[in-house]
Amino acid sequence: MKVLVAVKRVIDYNVKVRVKPDNSGVDLANVKMAMNPFCEIAVEEAVRLKEKGVASEIVVVSIGPKAAQEQIRTALALGADRGIHVETDEEVQSLEAAKLLKAVVEKEEPKLVILGKQSIDSDNNQTGQMLAALTGMAQGTFASEVAVDGEKVNVTREVDGGLMTVSLNLPAVVTTDLRLNEPRYASLPNIMKAKKKPLDATTPADLGVEIAPRLETVKVEAPAARKAGIKVEDVAQLVDKLKNEAKVI
Amino acid sequence: MSILVFAEHDNSSLKQATLSVLAAAKEIGGDIDVLVAGENCGAVAEQAAKADGVNKVLVADNAAYGHNLGENLGELVAEAGKGYSHILAAAGTTGKDFMPRVAALLDVAQVSDIMGVVDADTFVRPIYAGNAIATVKSKDSTKVITVRPTAFDPVAGEGGSAAVENLDVVKDAGISSFVNEELAKSDRPDLASASIVISGGRGMQNGDNFKMLEQVADLLGAAVGASRAAVDAGFVPNDMQVGQTGKIVAPQLYVAVGISGAIQHLAGMGDSKVIVAINKDEEAPIFQVADYGLVADLFEAVPQLEEELKKVL
Numbered sequence: 001m002k003v004l005v006a007v008k009r010v011i012d013y014n015v016k017v018r019v020k021p022d023n024s025g026v027d028l029a030n031v032k033m034a035m036n037p038f039c040e041i042a043v044e045e046a047v048r049l050k051e052k053g054v055a056s057e058i059v060v061v062s063i064g065p066k067a068a069q070e071q072i073r074t075a076l077a078l079g080a081d082r083g084i085h086v087e088t089d090e091e092v093q094s095l096e097a098a099k100l101l102k103a104v105v106e107k108e109e110p111k112l113v114i115l116g117k118q119s120i121d122s123d124n125n126q127t128g129q130m131l132a133a134l135t136g137m138a139q140g141t142f143a144s145e146v147a148v149d150g151e152k153v154n155v156t157r158e159v160d161g162g163l164m165t166v167s168l169n170l171p172a173v174v175t176t177d178l179r180l181n182e183p184r185y186a187s188l189p190n191i192m193k194a195k196k197k198p199l200d201a202t203t204p205a206d207l208g209v210e211i212a213p214r215l216e217t218v219k220v221e222a223p224a225a226r227k228a229g230i231k232v233e234d235v236a237q238l239v240d241k242l243k244n245e246a247k248v249i
Numbered sequence: 250m251s252i253l254v255f256a257e258h259d260n261s262s263l264k265q266a267t268l269s270v271l272a273a274a275k276e277i278g279g280d281i282d283v284l285v286a287g288e289n290c291g292a293v294a295e296q297a298a299k300a301d302g303v304n305k306v307l308v309a310d311n312a313a314y315g316h317n318l319g320e321n322l323g324e325l326v327a328e329a330g331k332g333y334s335h336i337l338a339a340a341g342t343t344g345k346d347f348m349p350r351v352a353a354l355l356d357v358a359q360v361s362d363i364m365g366v367v368d369a370d371t372f373v374r375p376i377y378a379g380n381a382i383a384t385v386k387s388k389d390s391t392k393v394i395t396v397r398p399t400a401f402d403p404v405a406g407e408g409g410s411a412a413v414e415n416l417d418v419v420k421d422a423g424i425s426s427f428v429n430e431e432l433a434k435s436d437r438p439d440l441a442s443a444s445i446v447i448s449g450g451r452g453m454q455n456g457d458n459f460k461m462l463e464q465v466a467d468l469l470g471a472a473v474g475a476s477r478a479a480v481d482a483g484f485v486p487n488d489m490q491v492g493q494t495g496k497i498v499a500p501q502l503y504v505a506v507g508i509s510g511a512i513q514h515l516a517g518m519g520d521s522k523v524i525v526a527i528n529k530d531e532e533a534p535i536f537q538v539a540d541y542g543l544v545a546d547l548f549e550a551v552p553q554l555e556e557e558l559k560k561v562l
Contacts, residue, residue: 129349229540
């Protein structure tokens with residue numbers, strides 16, 4: 001079966017972000033970018049499904065500026081078969097991303113679509129669910145285990161109280177949690193081979209989707225800084241401070 | 250304006266987080282109705298009717314809603330939510346799962362995990378693991394919103410007397426089904442709403458050592474949390490994870506034991522009132538946010554902490 005994986009180019013997770021002085025957003029100039037960590041897990045899961053003989057082809061899609069092709073090449077180096085780049089320099093919010101992905105799904109007709117559960121920049125946690133709703137597919141969000149069984153897929157989900165397993169009809173959408181797998185590294189030969197794999201470019205207009213953000217960012221600010229406190233000498237002093245100074249115990 | 254609040258519950262009792270969502274709804278202003286969807290959830294509806302500020306409770310009682318399946322809840326809430334200006338749910342795993350489905354079905358954007366209300370269209374939410382705070386204005390006619398419960402003081406759960414109405418809408422998409430669940434059993438308070446949380450990280454070295462933290466937690470009536478490192482190493486289950494991708498907590502007291510304080514962990518506990526760090530590495534980033542820091546080996550400090558607490562409590 002065909003598996004579609006969506007990946008996003010985001011600021012590297014180790015970077016300490018800086019808010020722009022004019023409060024218009026976060027400064028992304030000259031900042032290290034990478035594939036969103038949850039998307040890496042999605043690619044890895046698709047590759048494992050292929051290695052198990054469950055998936056026959058892995059198509060990876062990314063929406064964004066020209067530079068997002070780097071992340072598609074990374075996914076190809078990890079084992080995806082071909083890429084689709086939906087090129088746009090506009091801000092794409094979750095609902096528009098879901099509509100673009102729906103157009104790709106209608107063209108490619110995958111049995112399974114795998115996305116990360118959230119991107120670490122906008123922290124929305126929406127796109128997979130919106131795509132599932134728009135396409136009428138079932139959804140297995142926050143997956144820590146995925147087992148395809150004929151025309152169904154069993155997904156174990158990380159929920160507030162523990163774990164929950166659901167059975168979904170295929171085609172379905174799965175979003176990955178951190179515990180789903182440990183992504184592999186791309187080897188140099190695979191990175192070289194990935195350069196020859198097909199990568200088709202398209203645009204939102206080609207897909208018939210209008211990008212019209214519904215949420216306007218009024219301002220972006222740095223969070224209130226927390227003052228560093230004091231170092232205590234020993235446990236007795238700590239307990240004394242908590243009881244008599246902070247009065248929290 | 251009229252607001253529909255989705256009640257989070259386990260079919261027998263209303264979750265505390267719902268009372269915080271009601272507080273956010275009050276800040277937006279307008280008539281507030283509560284939707285209770287579940288299976289044999291009459292007791293929850295009665296509780297919701299007593300919550301402060303509730304105008305009306307709508308009950309959708311059907312096997313299709315027994316396990317919070319996102320496909321069924323999404324369709325139900327999208328239908329029941331028509332005509333409301335705002336639809337709100339807690340940003341727990343249930344709300345995060347079905348609310349974007351509601352938004353997509355209504356063809357509107359969703360505002361995730363709000364921590365403040367500016368006005369009926371404008372909300373404050375964290376981005377980049379809480380390292381930036383965005384103020385966003387929604388241009389949609391219906392606002393679909395998930396609420397960070399720790400950012401709003403819960404309304405009173407008693408004293409109200411809202412009418413309870415049955416909602417005769419059965420939405421069973423028939424494309425997904427519940428198989429089973431493994432829920433962690435604990436007598437300690439719920440991590441997300443506990444007033445004291447004590448968390449362990451990689452420094453705990455193994456799962457057995459978490460017993461030391463549990464003993465201190467029991468003295469304090471605290472919940473026990475963990476960093477991602479401790480969860481990934483298999484010391485404790487993932488539902489104990491505090492951080493950007495785990496639970497967001499904001500207790501009165503947060504004690505971080507053997508946790509370095511990565512950006513992703515700070516995103517989950519940075520709004521705690523008082524933070525205590527116990528770590529043997531005095532360069533650990535956690536000390537930059539800790540109100541009280543103790544540079545010590547946790548294997549000596551934690552048992553001492555237990556002894557000292559026994560003296561004063």
